[in-house]
Each structure stands twice: as structure tokens, then as C-alpha cells.
Amino acid sequence: VQDPSCVARGKAWKSPCKACPNGPTESEEIQLTVDVQAGMRDGDRIQFDQVADEAVGHIPGDLIFILKQIPDALFTRQGNNLHMTQRITLLESLVGFRKTFTHLDGHEVVIDKNDVTYCSQVYTVKNEGMPIKGSKGKRGDLFVTLEIDFPRKFSDEQKAQIKKAMMA
Numbered sequence: 638v639q640d641p642s643c644v645a646r647g648k649a650w651k652s653p654c655k656a657c658p659n660g661p662t663e664s665e666e667i668q669l670t671v672d673v674q675a676g677m678r679d680g681d682r683i684q685f686d687q688v689a690d691e692a693v694g695h696i697p698g699d700l701i702f703i704l705k706q707i708p709d710a711l712f713t714r715q716g717n718n719l720h721m722t723q724r725i726t727l728l729e730s731l732v733g734f735r736k737t738f739t740h741l742d743g744h745e746v747v748i749d750k751n752d753v754t755y756c757s758q759v760y761t762v763k764n765e766g767m768p769i770k771g772s773k774g775k776r777g778d779l780f781v782t783l784e785i786d787f788p789r790k791f792s793d794e795q796k797a798q799i800k801k802a803m804m805a
Contacts, residue, residue, distance in 0.1 A: 676770030679706035717777030730754040
């Protein structure tokens, strides 16, 4: 319908314009897909240009999403590397051990150590860190700090057996 008071869409000589009953701007619902790529970090931005609020005579704003990393109980991220702490017994620190745990993506990681472990020794698992953004298949490393749970005390019999074993 022709509206003689309308100069152009959203610009009328008088209010309200028949072509624009809701005013010079109308709400429109759009759907956007946020593509979070493997390896993105805390604070990385995903930006959609000119999709935010519009006003007559102005360029629409940008919609910006800023990623917020959720802390994990087991892993800490530093760049593309992951860090974690694994507790082991005194016996395991002396004779070796095999530990299995579930990684962030659900696969199992095995730490297999057959020699003596020292206090706070760091065991490196290559390519088990975070994916490197933009690099197919490349990952950072996983650094596992091995903490030894020392017994609080030994009985006299246990002390004798330890001495006997260490003297042999």
C-alpha cells in the first residue's frame, strides 16, 4: 500500500507511518552458529560483524563472544600444555608403577614407570596436551608431577623388614 507520508522505509514525514507501524526499525530474529575450534584458549574471541543492534543512519554493531575456560579438577592449562598431579605410594616410588586416568576428551592415558621416582618429579607425556589451534593433529604435552604419599609411621617389624630389604 502506498503511504504518501513515507519518503523511504523507516523515514516518514509524519508518525506513525503505515509501512513502518513499529517505527523505523523492526526486531528480527537470526540464528548464529558459534564455532569453537579445538585448541582455543580462555579469552579468545569469536566475532560476528554487523549483527548487533541497528539504528537508522548508523552501522550495526558487532556481536562478540569471549571464551571462558571452565576450571578442571585434575588438569591445569598453560598455553598448549596440560599439567596435573598424580599421587603415588612410597612403594610405587621405589619399585615403579602403572597408573591409568581419563583425559579431558575421554580417552585413557597410561603412565608406566619402572624406576625410582623422586619427590615432585615431573613425568612428561608427549602429545597429550591441548590441541594446537590451526594445526591438524598437533598437541601440546602433558606434564605429570608425581607426589609421594609417605607413611606416617612404621611398626618395629616393618622397620626391620625395610632395613633387611635395603641392605640386600
